Amino acid sequence: MIIVREIDPADLALFDEWYDALRTGVVAGREAALVVGREALGFSLRTPGPLKRRIAVGAFEDDRVLGTMLFEYRLTDNLDTVEVEIDVPPQHRRRGIGTALWHWAVTRAAQLGRTIFQSEIGVPGESSPGSAFAERLGFTVEHVEDHLVVPLPYDEGRLDELRWSAGTLDGYRLTSWAGVCPPEHQQAYADLHTAMDEDVPTGGMTREVVPWTVEKLQASEQRVGRNYLALVTMAHTLSGAPAGYTLIYLPRADAEHAQQDDTLVLREHRGHNLGTHLKLANLDQLAKHRTTQRFLHTWTALSNAPMQKVNARFGFRSVEQNREVELTCPRLRPAARALVVDPDDRILLVRFEFDDGPLWTTPGGGLEADETLIEGLRRELREEIGLETPDDPPHLWHQEVVAEGHATGYDGVLNDIFLIRTGPFTVGGTLTEIELQAENLHGHRWWTLGELQSAEDRFAPRSLPSLVESVLRNGPPTTPLALGL
Secondary structure: EEEEEEEOOHHHHHHHHHHHHHHHHHHOOOOOOOOOOHHHHHHHOOOOOOOOOEEEEEEEOEEEEEEEEEEEEEOOOOOEEEEEEEEOHHHHHHHHHHHHHHHHHHHHHHHHHHOOOEEEEEEEOOOHHHHHHHHOOOOEEEEEEEEEEEEEOOOOHHHHHHHHHHOOOEEEEEEEEEEOOOHHHHHHHHHHHHHHHHOOOOOOOOOOOOOOOHHHHHHHHHOOOEEEEEEEEEEOOOOEEEEEEEEEEEEEEOOOEEEEEEEEEEEOOOOOOOHHHHHHHHHHHHHOOOOOOOOEEEEEOOOOOHHHHHHOOOOEEEEEEEEEEEEEEEEEEEEEEEEOOOOOOOOEEEEEOOOOOEEEEOOEEEEOOOOHHHHHHHHHHHHOOOOOOOOOOOOOEEEEEEEOOOOOOOOOEEEEEEEOOOOOOOOOOOOOOOHHOOOOOEEEEHHHHHHHHHHOOEEEEOHHHHHHHHHHHHOOOOOEEEEEO
């Protein structure tokens, strides 16, 4: 039985197991996969910032982590999107673990009212397990970058040739620093970050660009500085106007890899070899601060021909594609429900009354935005039928229905249905009959399997009798079964 749940990053032993599974899944089959460091990711998860929420999710079997997911969403902008990264070690693939993690993501996004899923996938060839999985889910590739690598320490002969070919830097001056931006350059540096966000190719990805302020810059540098040394070179005109910058991140706890991040030359200053001069000056900084790092990574859009040429001159070679993918989903009302089974294998169903007639379904109801599935299930069952929920009930079915009329204000419904076996109990929750009827709920009934199979009533899901038969005969599935109407 696979159980998907959030992990507590403050549980260091559990976090380490989760991180090891994440890393194994990320690097499998890739020549130069870059994985966020254990310390950096742990710090980010344990000390959330004001702009983004990151959740670590694990797929467990017998308390072992078999698969991982990072689920992220911004708190002040891009309020329709979530970012999802699912990683499963090769030995655990093709068991439905990635799909179970994806179902968790769909439900949590629905709780947040977000409908746009985004992800990045490193693809070393024409395809990869990750890209094939994303395609099956319906993601489309919206932007492609080359993931490029050059060995360190840098070839001094190549650098000398680049310095000679770049010539003299006329009309500009360069300023370099390691760490936080000097106060006198903060406003210009923030403005350049905004220009970078507006200029960088993103293809068809849905992005809301939010201007950088000095305060945002300071907060970002404070968080980043805990795990990375930022190496920056900025270009100014002789009159002091900013013209461009380049940025390298040197991880404090990664002995292998450094990251060439942004390089920007403002449009009105292009054509003067300024990008080459910026990179050369920042590589001088890298030589001073580098310890054991053996590779410098960068990413450049396939459509960015000028920067592709610059990177080629600097000796970078492509090791894989970085594909940015996106999927827009309908707005569904999320709910947690239970298949309640008594010692005689009778099934408890509740009856809803709608304009088109009665409908029998499993007890449960809509999730609130800040609830986990089990928390929501526990609350709903207490309110409707007065039943306590165990900590880890088997997750039977994940049902997505896109159709009008199923939930006011939504495009359909999303039901996660769990199995609860119970002893005899008197059905009666904390809600009154009047309160239940206000939600169109008009009673309940225990059903035998034979009664379900012979009934002409409407059920939700429609195939409920055959689904119940399978559970009673074979037990719960290893991973939740995906259902439609």
